[in-house]
Amino acid sequence: MHVENAQSNRLRQRLHSAKQVYAATAKLAVRNILRQKFRTGMTLAAIMFGVVSLVLAGGFVADIFIQLGETIIHSQTGHLQLFKQDFLEKGSRYPERFLIEKPEEIASKIAAHPEVDAVMGRMYFAGLLNNGRRDLPIIGEGVEPNKEARLGSLLKIVEGQQLRDQDTDGVLVGQGVAHSLGLKPGDSVTLVMNAAEGAMNTLDFRVVGIFQSFSKEFDARAVRIPLAATQELMQTKGANQLVVALHRTEDTDKMLARLGAEFSGTSFDLRSWRTLSDFYDKSVQLYDAQFGVLRLIILVMVLLSVTNSVNMSVFERQGEFGTMQALGNRHRDIVRLIIVECTILGLVGALLGALLGMLLALVISTIGISMPPPPNANIGYTAFIRIVPATVIGAFFVGFIATVLASVYPAFKVSRIPVVDALRQNV
Known part of the structure; x- marks a missing residue:
């Protein structure tokens, strides 16, 4: 019984100690973010650009699907058709x-x-x-x-x-x-x-x-x-x-x-408008493929932009990290600090990007985008930017995850620099 109580106390102490460590790391990370205003602004701009682009592109493609579907329904097929087999x-x-x-x-x-x-x-x-x-x-x-x-x-x-x-x-x-x-x-x-x-x-x-x-x-x-x-x-x-x-x-x-x-x-066969319209399914497949490529391109752009920004920030602070190691901080403490900083930047940037994307979608939709007739069609239309919850959430996570991933390599690289070499940067 006493052994179990001792183990339980040690576990609670470790959890309490871990909470204190992460709280202190988060507090220091926020200070560093606010201290480096230019680098922080550049990183946030890159994240927000990627998230806004995904929200607007996804909303535009969703509007194409909806308008194309409604056009097919209300000009040709109806929602369902019943006929002989x-x-x-x-x-x-x-x-x-x-x-x-x-x-x-x-x-x-x-x-x-x-x-x-x-x-x-x-x-x-x-x-x-x-x-x-x-x-x-x-x-x-x-x-x-x-x-x-x-x-x-x-x-x-x-x-x-x-x-x-x-x-x-x-x-x-x-x-x-x-x-x-x-x-x-x-x-x-x-x-x-x-x-x-x-x-x-x-x-x-x-x-x-x-x-x-x-x-x-x-x-x-x-x-x-x-x-x-x-x-x-x-x-x-x-x-x-x-x-x-x-x-x-x-x-x-x-x-x-x-x-x-x-x-x-x-002896009857029942079909929905999507089954009856081969053109719609092919259009959906085409735009889905294009949007998938666009999402990948934006992810790579965010990764490269954030990686570049984090790299520059990290290697400019080599002296700071050398001082931390000289004071007893270990390699993992440096890695943790950098990743926590980028996690906070990713959360803030992705959230601001999602909000800005939705705001721009509403503004653009009040005006509309005049579109020419699609291939093999007669009638042009006015496109809008739809706010699709799944697209907004997906864009948020793309921006956030890309930022966190972008911080991993620079964090491990700078933490492996010898203390003496890092301290020379302070001279």
Whole structure:
């Protein structure tokens, strides 16, 4: 019992002694930092530059992902799509073979979920659009106009107006189609296509508007007509797809899992907008790779800048460290002092950098950054800097860890200088 008490007392004494040592080291480190104002300012500037760069770059890339995703959702795909199995692989050639019978009943079932904003049917077709002078091969969508107008909030109407439910003979044409056929709102066109049974069918339409979407290729061949007109041309009451629009994009994965369970074991396939948009996934992979390289470059810059600053500071203080060793301090005490100094600098610099980065992000976002159209796109956009907690925390730790790592080599190097050589620096 007495042995255990003695060991416990010795352990407490050691812990108390260690606390005193680190408290004294931290106090001395703070004094040294405040004493060397120029070196401290240079080191803090290097750390803050790296952290601010990471916060701004990460927020910019996050905004690209969000805006690109919302553009794809609200101009083309919706959040979720339900269709017959194999429709994606074969439906573009034979859409009449992949029809959903009684789409209204299924749409009502999906719309009963509180997360769902709207469910709309679509039917796809291919045909010829004739303006009285020439034909143009087109791909068409039969849509529910009022619902699509709500979903397609990022589908820009450059001339005329949006297609509405009452426009039973109206057609909305892509900008490329309008340019190829010389169309303007009010013009009459004839749509020629094959019905589901293979018979040729035609119907006259009036151009109500010209749209511009995210994709040039889509605009060059696409037209939209009311779903009822498409069903009349195709001589069917079905639909190829049910497009689900949600109140919040964040609910996509949850609703994909829930509806996937409901339609499990049926002939239907359910996909999210990310699966349907190969362009988005490739863009995310590209920007992730670029941001990873940028993060590595900034980490190396911070390491080199801080290492240079710490090296200069440490070797200018050789005489000081020689005096400390002459007074009985050991090599590890010198190493500890330098690392503690850089740890404090890293904490302060990374914290100030994170705060400054968030402040700059807010200021820049109030103004916006005018961006040109992305590749294969028509529409430019205004970019912002998003404050992403994970990015800010990651930038903080990059700045902090880089500073601590940068101090290790100079600390060990200067601690190994013989006392006599170090003391000569005081002469």
